[in-house]
Amino acid sequence: MPKETAIIDIRHLSKSFGDKQVLKDINFYINRGEFITFLGPSGCGKTTLLRMIGGFLNPDEGEIVMDGKNMLDIPPYKRPFNTVFQRYALFPHLDVYDNIAFGLKLNKLPEDEIDAKVRKVLKMVSMSGYEDRDIDSLSGGQQQRVAIARALVNEPKVLLLDEPLSALDAKMRKDMQQELKEMHRKLGITFIFVTHDQEEALALSDTIVVFNDGVIQQIGTPTDIYNEPVNEFVADFIGESNILDGTMIEDRKVSFLGHEFECVDSGFAPNEPVDVVLRPEDLYVMSNLSKAQFTAKVLSCTFKGVFYDIMVSVDGGYELLIQDYSHFEPGSEVGVIIKPQDIQVMHKLCTTNETEAKVIDSNHLEIFGECFECLPLDAKYSTGDQVRVAIDFDKMELQDNQEDGTLCGEVYFIIYKGNHYHLTVRLDSMEHILVDTDDIWDKGDLVGISIKKENIRIIA
Amino acid sequence: MRTFKRSYWALPYLIFMLLFVALPLVMIAVYAFTDSSGAFTLANFTRFFTTAEDLHTFAYSIEISIITTLLCLLLGYPAAWILSNSSLNRSKVTVMLFILPMWINMLIRTLATVALFDFLRLPLGEGALIFGMVYNFLPFMIYPIYNTLNKMDKSLVEAAQDLGASPVKVFTKITLPLSKSGVMSGIMMVSMPTISTFAISELLTLNKVKLLGTTIQENINNGMWNYGAAIALIMLVIIGITTLFSEGERENESGGLL
Amino acid sequence: MKKFLAQSYIWLLLAMLYAPIIIIAIYSFTEAKVLGNWTGFSLELYKNVFGGGLNSSLMKAIQNTLSIGILAALLSTMLGTVSAIGIHNLYGRKRKVMTFLNDIPMLNPDIITGISLFILFIAVGVSQGYTTILIAHVSFCTPYVILSILPKLRQLPANTYEAALDLGATPAQAMRKIIIPQIKPGIISGFILAFTLSIDDFAVTLFTKGNGGIETLSTYIYADARKGGLTPEIRPIMTLIFITVLILLIIINIRSMKNTKK
Numbered sequence: 001m002p003k004e005t006a007i008i009d010i011r012h013l014s015k016s017f018g019d020k021q022v023l024k025d026i027n028f029y030i031n032r033g034e035f036i037t038f039l040g041p042s043g044c045g046k047t048t049l050l051r052m053i054g055g056f057l058n059p060d061e062g063e064i065v066m067d068g069k070n071m072l073d074i075p076p077y078k079r080p081f082n083t084v085f086q087r088y089a090l091f092p093h094l095d096v097y098d099n100i101a102f103g104l105k106l107n108k109l110p111e112d113e114i115d116a117k118v119r120k121v122l123k124m125v126s127m128s129g130y131e132d133r134d135i136d137s138l139s140g141g142q143q144q145r146v147a148i149a150r151a152l153v154n155e156p157k158v159l160l161l162d163e164p165l166s167a168l169d170a171k172m173r174k175d176m177q178q179e180l181k182e183m184h185r186k187l188g189i190t191f192i193f194v195t196h197d198q199e200e201a202l203a204l205s206d207t208i209v210v211f212n213d214g215v216i217q218q219i220g221t222p223t224d225i226y227n228e229p230v231n232e233f234v235a236d237f238i239g240e241s242n243i244l245d246g247t248m249i250e251d252r253k254v255s256f257l258g259h260e261f262e263c264v265d266s267g268f269a270p271n272e273p274v275d276v277v278l279r280p281e282d283l284y285v286m287s288n289l290s291k292a293q294f295t296a297k298v299l300s301c302t303f304k305g306v307f308y309d310i311m312v313s314v315d316g317g318y319e320l321l322i323q324d325y326s327h328f329e330p331g332s333e334v335g336v337i338i339k340p341q342d343i344q345v346m347h348k349l350c351t352t353n354e355t356e357a358k359v360i361d362s363n364h365l366e367i368f369g370e371c372f373e374c375l376p377l378d379a380k381y382s383t384g385d386q387v388r389v390a391i392d393f394d395k396m397e398l399q400d401n402q403e404d405g406t407l408c409g410e411v412y413f414i415i416y417k418g419n420h421y422h423l424t425v426r427l428d429s430m431e432h433i434l435v436d437t438d439d440i441w442d443k444g445d446l447v448g449i450s451i452k453k454e455n456i457r458i459i460a
Numbered sequence: 461m462r463t464f465k466r467s468y469w470a471l472p473y474l475i476f477m478l479l480f481v482a483l484p485l486v487m488i489a490v491y492a493f494t495d496s497s498g499a500f501t502l503a504n505f506t507r508f509f510t511t512a513e514d515l516h517t518f519a520y521s522i523e524i525s526i527i528t529t530l531l532c533l534l535l536g537y538p539a540a541w542i543l544s545n546s547s548l549n550r551s552k553v554t555v556m557l558f559i560l561p562m563w564i565n566m567l568i569r570t571l572a573t574v575a576l577f578d579f580l581r582l583p584l585g586e587g588a589l590i591f592g593m594v595y596n597f598l599p600f601m602i603y604p605i606y607n608t609l610n611k612m613d614k615s616l617v618e619a620a621q622d623l624g625a626s627p628v629k630v631f632t633k634i635t636l637p638l639s640k641s642g643v644m645s646g647i648m649m650v651s652m653p654t655i656s657t658f659a660i661s662e663l664l665t666l667n668k669v670k671l672l673g674t675t676i677q678e679n680i681n682n683g684m685w686n687y688g689a690a691i692a693l694i695m696l697v698i699i700g701i702t703t704l705f706s707e708g709e710r711e712n713e714s715g716g717l718l
Numbered sequence: 719m720k721k722f723l724a725q726s727y728i729w730l731l732l733a734m735l736y737a738p739i740i741i742i743a744i745y746s747f748t749e750a751k752v753l754g755n756w757t758g759f760s761l762e763l764y765k766n767v768f769g770g771g772l773n774s775s776l777m778k779a780i781q782n783t784l785s786i787g788i789l790a791a792l793l794s795t796m797l798g799t800v801s802a803i804g805i806h807n808l809y810g811r812k813r814k815v816m817t818f819l820n821d822i823p824m825l826n827p828d829i830i831t832g833i834s835l836f837i838l839f840i841a842v843g844v845s846q847g848y849t850t851i852l853i854a855h856v857s858f859c860t861p862y863v864i865l866s867i868l869p870k871l872r873q874l875p876a877n878t879y880e881a882a883l884d885l886g887a888t889p890a891q892a893m894r895k896i897i898i899p900q901i902k903p904g905i906i907s908g909f910i911l912a913f914t915l916s917i918d919d920f921a922v923t924l925f926t927k928g929n930g931g932i933e934t935l936s937t938y939i940y941a942d943a944r945k946g947g948l949t950p951e952i953r954p955i956m957t958l959i960f961i962t963v964l965i966l967l968i969i970i971n972i973r974s975m976k977n978t979k980k
Contacts (some may be wrong), residue, residue, distance in 0.1 A: 091900070
């Protein structure tokens, strides 16, 4: 239930473009006056959601409620929101003044009032004196300021910002972040900010909503999300991290990298397979081997300005990234210590690919719409029966050439698990299949997937 | 937001086009397969393929069309290549001079050719016809080829030279294959009007030589609508087949006409 | 040397392309009945064209050409503007269908466009004349208007329309105050283009004018030429048309060059 403090309540929102579902049953609320950020990779649905709040898109299902009123019947020009668009969408045939005054003039405010408001807001974005300038004659940063001024002059209750800083260079982006934060503090209105830049999100937000694939992964403060990511996606997307397969032996005891570690997590089933997240700055590295929990060999040591990025290899073929202020000679043996509170243990989203299959004949199954040879089926199954099958992550072969595999797809997401890669492959049917592999693939690679008959397990 | 979608603005035009572009084409087919009383018949087609004169006109039109297209290609490709080559031609004005005649009334251009032949005291006839056709349609060959060559990444040529290709090799292995889409477009843009034109042959040969377009026009003028429609349909089919063949090779040229 | 050869080739081709028109232009300054006879410089033919020395049917044909040109350009510009905005907001298969339909009149040979409309009009039993010519002209001019406006719509900054709504403009206000002013150059180019195409047309007009005696300049010239021997006044008229079209096209090209530079 939304609290008293909620200004916008989003309920069961879903949206598809053609076959592609971009938002799947989204539910959350936005607090009055907060700086909230929708964060996720491109195509995760964050901009779609912002456009729905702005009124430029209709959801297929669900509602957006503001102060108890359903917003969906209200056209965008009547909503008390204003938007700073990606690439600004300034009107090139109007000068700075007329761009900013556009909304006020439509509301038929008296000349002098418009004038006063425009000048005030220009001062706020440090653009006084630019009234008569052509939009085309402004730099990216100046256009950015005009876009913000144009939105703020209408005194919206909520300011929507769609990746507003993405077109600026790194230095200017940092400065604008500071200014945005300052503006938010002064104005006290709600800011909804969309970005794919996790650093930006961490620096600016009161609350971050992490999206992937049309689903909210996690909602929380920047520190929550950084320190306690709920799954491997969030851990990988926010900051740098080592993500490893592990097993929860019992409460407060987890095993990974071939060792047992004390941790602070509990509430897992005994021997449950888990994902373990270790932030590189939380790993302590030292030359003294005797006090270490385990030893490692330094592979490389790269100076990054303040600290060093140290790649080490651990027995069992694992590689870890460690950040430390001291230099370690590549090839040398080092000791590593991990404190219990620095180990973040997460439930695995799934441990195997489970899916429906259809019996074609006694040794063929239709899985993901393709025909697979399987071990001879039990006599109780007949053609057309539905069964559930499981295919383990590491029991598939990826092929360079799509034609060589039974299934075709595109590498959609990659997580390095220390000694192997964990790939999410989006099949042509838009379903996802998870594959473990030792080979290096890139996001967007087209792959074929083949599965040996003995690796298709029938589970029901 | 329950607002009127902007995409609906295309609706009136859709209706207009269905009525005045698509329906008329369907009507050609309908008339081609019916007789004057409106009953279904194939007689129009059998008549065409058994009338020696019309068949001869048909073959002759295709022959003239092929000759014109080849001549335009032979004259036009070097011109397009020179125009697109920055070391040989820097002026955009010459390019524009080649494109401009595309927009001048074909009839006026044809009558101007007649005037030229009169002026030079040359006889009208087949020679004048082919000259007139080439004169009329050469810009349609040059323009698409120039466009493709001009858009071609110039660093490809440099890359080929860097890898040791001689100028001749650069042309045959890089430039020519990459301009194929422009050549196909040019062939389409020239061969289609040459097959369908009617006034040109009339005026340039003093009505001695008949082309398919003239046959269609005469039949329509004489009230033989069904037969005229049948020949028009045959022409459409030929054009359709040529378009399909070149479809894969063609880029969208129409957008950059201006 | 290579450059000299190349340039010579180019100018030789251009000479071939322009020779006939230049000869007509030269002979528009002499009075001789038959082209090719030079009977001394004279502005008599031009005087006839502008001084009412033309026969009334030629006069009427010129008027028809101009009025059809202007009306067809107006109508197709209005239809084209609205449709371009519609098409710009279509996606996927619907857009493909519309672009395909829009391409047909441009790809169709004139004679097919003319005959197909002719057959439609007789099938429906419409008597052909001024209106049918006008409809025909709108049908082949509109695609070009759309093609000159669509790039302008694509050049609009992303979210322009949304930004207008966001700032409180109703859809109608957003169109009037934001979208239309920004695509105006495309609309004007489209209008000029449509006018040029319309006054230039011959084949389509020939088939859709019916036999009520209405002529445009090009059908008049055609009939005149078939009778053998052009009326001498046609020479200055053709010269003038050529120059008008030339100027209009140069304007369009300069406009589009300016825009691409921006």
